Amino acid sequence: MILAVAVAALGAWRWFDESPSSASPRAxxxxxxPASFVECDAVGPGRPQxxxxxxxxxxxxxxxxxxxxxxxxxxxxxxLKTLYFLHGRGSAMGEGRPSMIEELGFAQDLGxxxxxxxxxxxxxxxxGNDYWMNGVGHSRRWxxxxxxxxxxxxxxxxPADPRPCSRLIAGISMGAYGAFYQAYHHPDLYAGAAAHSPxxxxxxxxxxLNPQDPPVFGLTTDELERTLLTRSYARAxxxxxxxxxxxxGDHDELAVRTYTRTFSFLxxxxxLEPQAVIRIFSGPGENHxxxxxxxxxxxxxxxxxxxxxxxxxxxxxxxxxxH
Numbered sequence: 320m321i322l323a324v325a326v327a328a329l330g331a332w333r334w335f336d337e338s339p340s341s342a343s344p345r346a347x348x349x350x351x352x353p354a355s356f357v358e359c360d361a362v363g364p365g366r367p368q369x370x371x372x373x374x375x376x377x378x379x380x381x382x383x384x385x386x387x388x389x390x391x392x393x394x395x396x397x398x399l400k401t402l403y404f405l406h407g408r409g410s411a412m413g414e415g416r417p418s419m420i421e422e423l424g425f426a427q428d429l430g431x432x433x434x435x436x437x438x439x440x441x442x443x444x445x446x447g448n449d450y451w452m453n454g455v456g457h458s459r460r461w462x463x464x465x466x467x468x469x470x471x472x473x474x475x476x477x478p479a480d481p482r483p484c485s486r487l488i489a490g491i492s493m494g495a496y497g498a499f500y501q502a503y504h505h506p507d508l509y510a511g512a513a514a515h516s517p518x519x520x521x522x523x524x525x526x527x528l529n530p531q532d533p534p535v536f537g538l539t540t541d542e543l544e545r546t547l548l549t550r551s552y553a554r555a556x557x558x559x560x561x562x563x564x565x566x567x568g569d570h571d572e573l574a575v576r577t578y579t580r581t582f583s584f585l586x587x588x589x590x591l592e593p594q595a596v597i598r599i600f601s602g603p604g605e606n607h608x609x610x611x612x613x614x615x616x617x618x619x620x621x622x623x624x625x626x627x628x629x630x631x632x633x634x635x636x637x638x639x640x641x642h
Contacts, residue, residue: 355372355373355374355472355475355476356372356373356374357370357371357372357373357476358370358371358373359371365391365392365433366391366430367388367389367390367391367426367427367429367430367435368388368389368391368393369386369387369388369389369421369426370386370387370389370477371384371385371386371387371412372384372385372387372440372472372473372476373385374468374472376464376468377468378459378460378461378463378464378467378468379459379460379461379464380459381459383442383464383468383469383472384412384442384443385440385441385442385443385469385472385473386412386418386420386421386440386441386443387438387439387440387441387473387477388420388421388425388426388429388438388439388441389429389438389477390429390430390432390433390435390436390437390438391429391430391433391435392433393438393477393478394478396436396478397478398478398479398480398485399436399437399438399477399478399479399480400436400437400438400479400480400485400486400487400627401437401438401439401440401473401474401479401480401485401486401487402437402438402439402440402486402487402488402489402623403439403440403441403442403465403469403470403473403486403487403488403489403498403509404419404420404425404439404440404441404488404489404490404494405441405442405451405465405488405489405490405491405493405494405495405497405498406418406419406420406441406443406444406447406490406491406493406494407419407447407490407491407492407493407494407495407516408447408448408492408493409447410422410447410491410492410494411443411444411445411447412443413445418441418443419441419491419494420439420441422609423609423612423613423616424613424616425439428616428620436627437623437624437627438477438479440469440473440477440479442464442465442469444461447493448493449461450493450496450497450500451465451490451493451494451496451497451498451500451501452497452500461497462500462501462504462505465488465497465501465505466501466504466505466508470486470508482631483507483508483509483510484510484630484631484632485510485627485631486508486509486510487509487510487511487512487513487623487626487627488501488502488508488509488511488512488513489512489513489514489515489564489619489623490513490514490515491515491516491612492515492516492517492518492573492607493518495513495514495515495516495517495518495565496514496517496518496519496520498512498513498514499512499514499517499565502559502561502563503558503559506559506560506561509561510561510562510626510629511561511562511563511564511626512559512561512562512563512564513563513564513565513619513622513623514563514564514565514566515566515612515615515619516566516567516568516571516573516574516607516611516612517565517567518573518574519574519577519580519581519584520577558591558592559592560592560593560594561594562594562596562622562626563592563594563595563596564595564596564597564598564619564622565585565588565595565596565597565598566597566598566599566600566615566618567581567585567598567599567600568599568600568601568602568604568605568606568607568611569599569600569601569602569605570602570603570604570605570606571605571606571607572606572607573607574607582599585597585599596622598618600615
């Protein structure tokens with residue numbers, strides 16, 4: 320009782336795990352979840368909760384931070400579906416600034432129903448200029464982190480369903496590109512992907528938005544050709560073949576530099592991806608801003624919830640006559 324009162328007075332509760340709980344589902348990767356530190360905000364009963372997961376990342380060479388939003392009474396639940404959400408450039412949680420998922424009000428959305436069966440995990444990149452990809456000229460390997468350590472860490476410390484059919488990946492702006500990239504490079508990990516205002520870049524000059532930026536991922540032009548999703552997608556041809564959502568405003572000021580190629584690419588994608596929902600919103604207010612994403616958030620949530628409601632298909636039964 321005394322301990323409970325003391326923790327409540329601190330305004331948060333914390334724990335440190337040396338290894339994943341044996342009761343927690345394992346992530347489908349060879350990587351063991353690293354030792355982690357989890358701090359959760361104090362909330363009243365029946366309210367959604369926000370937590371921050373921290374661990375030393377071998378892929379990033381630094382301490383990884385993941386903001387996690389959980390539905391009411393999440394401790395009583397099992398097999399929560401997970402939305403992995405990638406923020407935009409410069410939108411990481413920091414001093415006096417909430418995470419992008421909290422700016423979008425997702426915590427309140429998760430709290431609307433006590434029966435909510437999904438959670439949100441959002442890695443935070445304070446530097447925020449790697450487009451969530453592996454770098455060539457530096458040590459941060461974001462793609463490896465997202466596909467291994469992130470999933471392993473989240474599923475070891477929260478009641479997340481470990482099946483790929485219970486995971487979605489989504490993002491905004493730079494994070495939209497990252498979600499799209501992950502979907503095509505690791506299609507076995509996700510049941511669907513959503514890209515809100517993606518910044519598709521087709522040359523080194525386009526990715527390097529400002530002259531003062533460092534060289535893009537340390538890439539030469541040839542390396543960029545081999546790395547960028549739009550090139551590899553064109554060669555692969557197989558596609559994602561799962562539910563895919565993409566939206567962008569026709570007044571998106573950051574898409575102007577690649578406007579013709581971006582919209583041509585999206586039109587081609589319509590034909591190549593049978594399950595793609597591609598929305599191009601028209602009007603002066605359909606730009607690259609929080610007001611745009613908030614205006615369309617209900618559409619995003621509806622799509623996420625529909626995908627999660629589809630559930631996982633049962634495994635095919637083996638006939639008793641099979642040998």
